[in-house]
Amino acid sequence: MAFDIEKALVSIPERSLKVDEIKATGAKDIENFISMGVADMSFKPPTIVLDALSNEIQQGFFGYYGGLSNYKASLRTWMKRMHSWEPNSEWIHTAHGLVAAIGTALRAYTNKGDGIILFSPVYHSFRKIITANERKIVECPMIINDGRYYLDFDLLESMLTGREKMIIFCSPHNPGGRIWSIDEQRELAYFCNRNKLILIVDEIHNDLIYPNLNHVTFPLVADGFFEEFILMTSTTKTFNIAGGLMGNVIIPSARLRKKFAKANMATGESPNRFGMIMGERAMDEGQLWLKSLMEYIEENRNLFDKEINSIPRVRSMRLEATYLAWVDFSALEKEESSIMKKLIVDAKIIAKPGSSFGLGGNKFVRFNLATSRSIIEEAIERIKLVFNK
Ligand SMILES: Cc1ncc(COP(=O)(O)O)c(C=O)c1O
Structure with missing residues (x-):
């Protein structure tokens, strides 16, 4: 259809x-x-999402959200169907948007003054949230070759001072729309492993892939040799529901999960009812x-x-x-x-x-x-x- x-x-x-x-x-x-x-679309979300929200309005219950297990089940199915990888239920946290989640991760795993690596040019709010949390931005400019961006690991290696603690990686990349290959992502995982860097993989654009192209989600690449990463995904870009402010923080490592849970608790966040309901419906039928x-x-x-x-x-x-x-x-x-x-x-x-x-x-x-x-x-x-x- x-x-x-x-x-x-x-x-x-x-x-x-x-x-x-x-x-x-x-x-x-x-x-x-x-x-x-602004990176939101001028299109309405799918009718099924509009209907889900209308239903809520008709029902008239605007209280606290519950039903997280249903949402998680929808997310697991969506990830399996779209990205051939299924996270365990207990690996999934939700957040009020991915920028907020990155802020939480910065506070969970790094200290004031630590270096946070970005492959630039990159989504501007990464810089803002790093600065707002009083960490230091370490920019490693990408190379343009034949009209495409490439990561420059040699340059990055030469830039390391020992004070860098984390890389925030945008996959696919915003701006430039680059899909990273398995080899590139594997090299990144090895790099982080070697240099004891935690990797945040922001895959908010992972469903917005042009026909006949394929994005490989990072956990598939890292499988078996690298666990020090956090995968962030969302339905908000995919289905144009960014005003619903929500996102997924998927953490396979028990060690990292524990730390994130503690830092997340300190934010006092609980899920946004309307974002979660729209997101769940979109993943089920969108x-x-x-x-x-x-x-x-x-x-x-x-x-x-x-x-x-x-x-x-x-x-x-x-x-x-x-x-x-x-x-x-x-x-x-x-x-x-x-x-x-x-x-x-x-x-x-x-x-x-x-x-x-x-x-x-x-x-x-x-x-x-x-x-x-x-x-x-x-x-x-x-x-x-x-x-x-
Ligand atoms: C790479 C990336 N991450 C995060 C966001 C924003 O996420 P959120 O609205 O969930 O904070 C955007 C929005 O354009 C983005 O491009």
Whole structure:
């Protein structure tokens, strides 16, 4: 069964980060802007998820959440079906979003001043949560070869001072949409093993894989030789329910699990009822919707790449996963601020400046492609008009 993703287009409401970002420009004509910054989609989640929430509203019970064992069963089945790996029930913790969970992990396993390694450019909130917890960001810039990112283990080895305690790894990678191979992930596991580093593997984008490509979940790679990792996953990106603030923290190691449980207790968190209910329903029945979604976004990506790459000296990186296009404007403009000014003032497009993703991001721009084809076409036209001059 194919779902008509185009029909699920939703108008962006006042109470959204998307609208806040447009307002922050100071522009009066906010209705003329195209929002391609925040990483959530402009599509409604699957109808079954909307129905699950409507049911809750009809029932009128908005009290504390219970039923975690059902949720865990759905997650185990989803992981097995989608990623060929099934976590044990007791390995699963839930959190109020993955950024919050990373903060908890930082406090569980590291101390103030410890070095936390990132392969940059990478998702900007990693930097924020590390800094907010008074740990030190250690950035290891990735290499671009033939338009793809690669991890630079030689450089990382040379950077180690003995004060680094953890790596936060984004798989598939945001930005750039890179799917990491088994060999690359294995090398990372060996690296962490050798250097006594705890590895956080953030797989929030692991379901957003383009047709005919395959992402391998980290536990399958590490099986049998490396246990010092935490896998983080979520339904929130996959099914566009990020406002439900929830996520999964999967910890096979009993030692790490105990420490995380203690730190998690200190946050006082308990599951968000509405996020959990939406997530469970989505995992039970959302697989075909997700297939239609990725087929739709694949066409957006193909169109966007073809047209953007026709602008002289501008290059869109080939995405293997995620709906977040990553465009290199560095050969075109001297300053990132002038790229962003042209996008905001002339094209009326909100996108994420590359420098916010750390080293190597400067003069790239990230564009969210999870919207209708006609909006993508309009955005392409505006970008071409501004940068083709
Ligand atoms: C790699 C990565 N991790 C985490 C998040 C946010 O997770 P959450 O909303 O669960 O805190 C994002 C959002 O874009 C992301 O790209």
